[in-house]
Amino acid sequence: MSDHSSPRALIVLLTTASAVVALFGLREVASIAGPVLLALVLVIAVSPVRGWLAGRGSPTWVQVAVPFLVVVLVLLGMVAVLTVSVIQLASILPTYATQFQDLLAEAQLFAVSHGISNEQLNKAVQSYDPGRVLGIVQTLLTSLLGVLSSLFLMVVLLLAMSLDAPVTAKLLAAGRDHKPALVTALTTFAGRTRRYLVVSTVFGLICSALDVCVLALLGVPLPLLWGVLALITTYIPNIGFVLGLLPPALLALLDGGSRQMILVIVAYSVINVVFQSFILPKYLGDAVGLSTTMTLLSLIVWTFVLGPLGALLAIPLSLLTRALLIDSDPSARWAAALISGGSTSPPPPDPSGTASTR
Structure with a gap:
């Protein structure tokens, strides 16, 4: 009898190609996939709270609301700390412009003393603009706003997944035999x-x-x-x-x-x-x-x-x-x-x- 099984090399190549296509496709929708996956991980993390409440006969809405609120409060607390801290960082960074420029000058002297100075290094030090520190701060603030916008989507997803969690647990239990x-x-x-x-x-x-x-x-x-x-x-x-x-x-x-x-x-x-x-x-x-x-x-x-x-x-x-x-x-x-x-x-x-x- 002839062997009609596919060559192993072909299977490996097709599997690799499929994985590459899937990963690049996921990368294209990363702004959606990221919050979805994070919400899934967070729901799994607090599922013992739901199980503890269910074991004590709590109503379904309590099993949904308590884990959801735990996650949301933790996220909001962390975002609040980061927001206040980044604002403080934005206010103090410009005050270190002189120190940073002094460090660059010291680094240049160190390079010269060890014979590794070059024209590009001199141009880099001379072209340094302390005002660029403000640009870094603005970038941090912009990134923070992006996190806040994603946070709203993630909270909505958390609520939806928390509502579905009791049903999902029952489906998994029912599907164990199949x-x-x-x-x-x-x-x-x-x-x-x-x-x-x-x-x-x-x-x-x-x-x-x-x-x-x-x-x-x-x-x-x-x-x-x-x-x-x-x-x-x-x-x-x-x-x-x-x-x-x-x-x-x-x-x-x-x-x-x-x-x-x-x-x-x-x-x-x-x-x-x-x-x-x-x-x-x-x-x-x-x-x-x-x-x-x-x-x-x-x-x-x-x-x-x-x-x-x-x-x-x-x-x-x-x-x-x-x-x-x-x-x-x-x-x-x-x-x-x-x-x-x-x-x-x-x-x-x-x-x-x-x-x-x-």
Whole structure:
């Protein structure tokens, strides 16, 4: 009998092409897809609250309203802090124009003393305009307005998804007998996502509080803003710590010189190493289920597709992709071992106790 199966190379090429088309298509509608996916992740994050209320016989409207209000209040609080802080940043940045120009001159002298000065460096220093700092501030404010407009769309989506959450849970429970692999994969995705968000948030809050205390003791301006930034960058794998460190370190350099900048870098590094390298992995365990290489690739791909929001959602979106394409297909176990670094053990139990619904 002749073998009519498609060549493996053709299957790989078609799969790759389909993935590229899907990602570029998603990138074209990133302004819509981003808030939708963020709303989905947030609804999953607060689903244990709904499960707790349902277990105590609360009315359906209470099961919908309470988780929704929890998310909205957290988002509004964070946006309020960022708005006030960015306005304060806009008012103090122009006052550092002279210090910044002095730093450029020192850097030029350093380059000249080491024989690496060139004509382009001289032109760059001479053409520096302190007024450009105001342009950076205006860009920050414009970006903030864009976030606020997206926030309205996300709140509407959150409300819609919160209303559908009880029905979705019942549908998943009813479909377990018909599509057990798919339902199990989605349940595992929800449990892993919740554990990742809860653990990351708890340790992110601790690290952020310590960062704020350190910055306040060192006299770095706007410590609360940099603390919120450190919390947000907690959800960005691999490079989040660096992104959260750079702005306060640069501001410390302008405000107090190189000594203050070094102290900020050392303090941030100590806090990050202790929590991110020693404590966090112990509590997070295998909840993520992605190897270090896959985590970095996820960050690159989702940032390319969805922009900064993709960097924040890189882990949850990769877990969702794994659930839909790999975990739901028993024949794809080899791929699960590949992307998880060889570990295919089940995720740790969901602390909410609602990871599975039957």
